Amino acid sequence: MSIISLIRTRIIGQRQPLTSVRRSGSTIGWCRLTVEAAARAARYAAFEAVLGPGDLLILGHHADDQVETVVMNMLRGSERPGLQGMPSDRVVGQASLVRPFLKVERARLIAYAESHGLEWIEDPSNARVQHDRNFLRHDVLPTLDQRFLGWRRRIKTALARDESFGQAVDEAVSRDLEVCLDGLGLRVDRLIKHSHARQRMILRRFLGERCPQQPSGRAIDEFLDQLQSSKARGRAELLVGDWTLDSDRGWIFLVSQKDAPLWLPEQWQGERFRRSGRLLLCQHSVRGGLQKPISQYRMSAMHLGLKIQRGHHQDVRELLRAAGIPRWLRERLPVVMEGESVVMVPAVLPWLEYPLVGDIGASSPSDAGWGLSLMMTGPPS
Template identity: 35%
Template sequence: MVARPDLLDGLRASLAGEASPRRYWLAYSGGLDSRVLLELLLALRRQQPDFPDLHIIHIHHGLQAEADAWAQHCQQLCDALQLPCEVRRVQLDSHGVGVEAAARQARYQVFEQLLCEGDVLLQAHHLDDQCETLMLRLLRGAGPEGLAAMPRRRPLGRGQLLRPLLGVSRAQLLACAREWGLRWQEDPSNADVCFDRNYLRAEVMPRLERRWPAYRRSLERAALLQARAASLLDEYFEQDLQPLLCGGGLVIDDLLALPPSRQLALLHYYLRSRWQLNLEQAQLHSFAEQFLSARRDAAPVFCVGPWRFYRYRGRLFGEAVELHTRSHSEPLSWDLSAPLPLPQGRLSAHRGGHFVPAGPLTVRFRCGGERCQLAGESHSRSLKKLLQEWGVPPLRRQRLPLLYCGERLAAVADMAICEGFYTPASEMGWQLSWRDAAGR
């Protein structure tokens, strides 16, 4: 079969924007959209000898009686095409969010875990999907960021997400699939107008098309303009936010010094940009009331999604709830040459610092009673008291990696170097870097 030049050129242009990806993952449902995108990718791969490795990921939601057959179809197709394929089953937790939202959340959790550095996840969302998303968000009263609808590309986990067909209509994809004689799976739930998106697709969009045949391009342009406006606002918000961040937390008094309207807007941006939380207005007001209006001696805690937020010494902190169940009881050997991933975060080192180990290093975590003699000091002090002086929140102290040489404490994460392990000549030592899994 011969791929249509317009679609192939568009796909080539979209992929050209990525900086030498190590591997492509195609999110493959078995439906029309992902089937056509797969065929286009195969055509492009035949033309480009240096085309990156292509892998398939299929999410088994278990929501339909046909779900097993869809997964089997996907695997059989990949076997025939000699493509690596992963089928991942997910468990949905729809409490309080609905089935559609729970399925989406489960999918993206898999995608984030799957992607490595240099990986790009390709999704087959098209122009009709984009228009439906814009309409749904408009009906929910979204602002510029929401009305920007789906971005063509964005970071996802350790990789990137790309939607190369976002400017292509479903009618174009259907015409291609029929021309090429492709087979695909139809999800019967797509006909259920109880779901908002399906209702728009079946009842509203056809009427819009009869009255305004070019509505898709108009809505596409509107989403693009909203995306530009949202990006400009984010630049201003980021400038305002930076001076408010200190020691991994948000300084509440500095936030309160701003006009009330800017307080809420900046808090909303902070939660969205640092924690991927896009709270509804009612939730945002409740959040602000707990942390901005509470007494100074109060200790408010707010849990939303996988995150828990709390206040400590006038700063707002957040972290994943599951971090409290993760720990290492045994020392871990580390030679500084490569980053050390930990459930609590990521420890790394590079040349050009003041830390000089004296023998093999091990990484441990607090168990109580540790003492630290800071470089340049003549006596040791309780590590607990030092952490209090440094303003480290109690919930984060247990996660700080402690570097030992033998039984001697050599460094406290990237916060302090102990006596005997410090060199004033930075070209001779190492610079430690600790990225707390809760840090944003």
């Protein structure tokens, strides 16, 4: 009988409510996962889907589970210093998760359950030693118990020490990150003032708070090397699953590759302000602007080959690059079109103070016309 059938039989027999969710899959983003990792990811995805604000999820992981987790993390390798176990509490989706038994051994829990007539269900899959954690539990750790008496207690003591140390490091890294952040992204000049080790930790925290996936330490090192390479001139790029860590013009941004272009429906309705995602657009008066209101033109997404006539034809993307607008942003901006001609490239604050107006449809330099400015209201991630 499957674990689901066992649980359903027991719960229904006790006339208790039961919600079951079926999940499957072996990938997250670009990464193929082991069966254990895929099951864990699917399990937590189900938790997030079911739990709501204010809900509390209580898990029964105990001290022996914690020791197994520490050993598993040691064998896998970790970028964080010190021993790594399961947190006693954390956020899961909109709810809270707690593990109240992490300092209680399995034997004590079983003894308590037996003395109070409590019943529990053993997952049959826990006996399959082809899974890494089960192999550790049944074949490796008992051997260590025989050879190194008290090693589990020493592991737990070391874990408590490293968790305390890790908390202090996390607080320091949070302060470093706060200093390096400036509005939309990370300031490169502030980041590189720190040692290489601290740069790595700042980037990891920056990614960890915004991105569900983490790159390897080697990938981060290569990104930092590119960042300070005179040949790269401050340009660096790191792909992290569906995300890109992009450095350009003294800034580092994390950009989702699934983001839609930052452009509007084709027709502007004439309002002065308009919000589109993380863009705030403002129609205003400007000398030498367009003769007609923006509502009488067409909005188009940025794409290769767009040119604007200003005395002669100029490449729009090159104009934006010369203005210092970051690569991820200039590739997603809208432009104002009349027919097949670009008549205006909006101002992009704080990089481009005034819109770039073409010769077609422009008022004279001394006369007031219509302009369009854009301002980012949040980071790209």
